[in-house]
Amino acid sequence: MIATIAWTGSAIRILDQTRLPEAEIYLDLDDLDGLCEAILNLRIRGAPAIGIAGIYGVALMALHAAEGSWQGAAADPERRFLQSAQRIREIRPTAVNLAWAVDRAVDCFTAARSRGASLKDAAAAVLTAARELHAADLDASRAMGKAGAVLLKQGSRVLTHCNTGGLATGGLGTALAVVFEAARRGKAPCVYVAETRPLLQGARLTAWELLREGIEATVVVDGARAWLMANEGLDLVLVGADRIAANGDTANKIGTLGGAVAAARYGVDFYVVAPFSTFDLNLPSGAEIPVEQRSADEVRCLGGKYVTPKTAPVWNPAFDVTPAELIKGWITEHGILQPPFDGGLRQL
Numbered sequence: 001m002i003a004t005i006a007w008t009g010s011a012i013r014i015l016d017q018t019r020l021p022e023a024e025i026y027l028d029l030d031d032l033d034g035l036c037e038a039i040l041n042l043r044i045r046g047a048p049a050i051g052i053a054g055i056y057g058v059a060l061m062a063l064h065a066a067e068g069s070w071q072g073a074a075a076d077p078e079r080r081f082l083q084s085a086q087r088i089r090e091i092r093p094t095a096v097n098l099a100w101a102v103d104r105a106v107d108c109f110t111a112a113r114s115r116g117a118s119l120k121d122a123a124a125a126v127l128t129a130a131r132e133l134h135a136a137d138l139d140a141s142r143a144m145g146k147a148g149a150v151l152l153k154q155g156s157r158v159l160t161h162c163n164t165g166g167l168a169t170g171g172l173g174t175a176l177a178v179v180f181e182a183a184r185r186g187k188a189p190c191v192y193v194a195e196t197r198p199l200l201q202g203a204r205l206t207a208w209e210l211l212r213e214g215i216e217a218t219v220v221v222d223g224a225r226a227w228l229m230a231n232e233g234l235d236l237v238l239v240g241a242d243r244i245a246a247n248g249d250t251a252n253k254i255g256t257l258g259g260a261v262a263a264a265r266y267g268v269d270f271y272v273v274a275p276f277s278t279f280d281l282n283l284p285s286g287a288e289i290p291v292e293q294r295s296a297d298e299v300r301c302l303g304g305k306y307v308t309p310k311t312a313p314v315w316n317p318a319f320d321v322t323p324a325e326l327i328k329g330w331i332t333e334h335g336i337l338q339p340p341f342d343g344g345l346r347q348l
């Protein structure tokens, strides 16, 4: 387990993922600007982790409203609370976990206020909701790990993309939770880690997480995946998700679709591992999923140096959408599902 995110009593403590793997630096975020900067710049990242950061963030805003401890004056604390929550909600548009968690926190606050709770008691209620959501995410990771581990045989060769481990969640993982559980059962999985350009979440974060657990990990450039399947053979592809539409179309880190197309061509089973908080059943298909576009310099620069002409035009979508037909199953905390997803998801 990784201490990805925690509540200190007055701040949100995160492990700064932009500094990994060179340094393990923790940051205490105690104001709105700092939190928004951290989420926007991927100091904390991964759909479930930014959901948890979002709900702790709303708890922090509720605390500021109760204690009057904003940066600058706030004539109407309740209004400023709602505006701050809205700002957090919109920082990253693709991962539905963020909006879902913020909405949950705001509903909790307004319900407490409409019952006549003081600002202080309403803030305490939001903090309790945040702690519960964090704990539920850890439980979901354990359950996904168990549900998926049965798919791996002894020495299975698994390809993964981006980072879906403890860093991307409340501390345990989604796709990597399956790998961790298989390793715990003595299946000795071998994981091929796609480096995940432009920000290298695979090379920097997934390789770090697997190696610290003593799991065999081999980094490949994204462009090597099809050739890897053609030459070395693979047993399974396991990826996470940022938003899953009602028909199963799945948004995940850019490059996931390319891996799924190659897996279909070479007959490799392709699974998505995600908690229910990543499903958005309000969207009928992936065509409605908003895809975050990020800055050109993320592509132009590598290791702080330009690798393109400084003004090279760039197209930098942070995610792509894999059509459901390329996905063999959705591994969730309630087992391996197929669309149309049943009423169990709607109850959440």
Ligand code: MRU
Binding pocket: 042, 045, 046, 047, 048, 095, 161, 162, 163, 164, 165, 168, 169, 173, 174, 175, 201, 239, 240, 241, 242, 252, 253, 254, 318
């Ligand atoms: O831009 P990022 O690093 O936040 O993107 C993260 C991913 O795409 C992950 O694969 C996804 O959130 C699943 S995390 C368990």
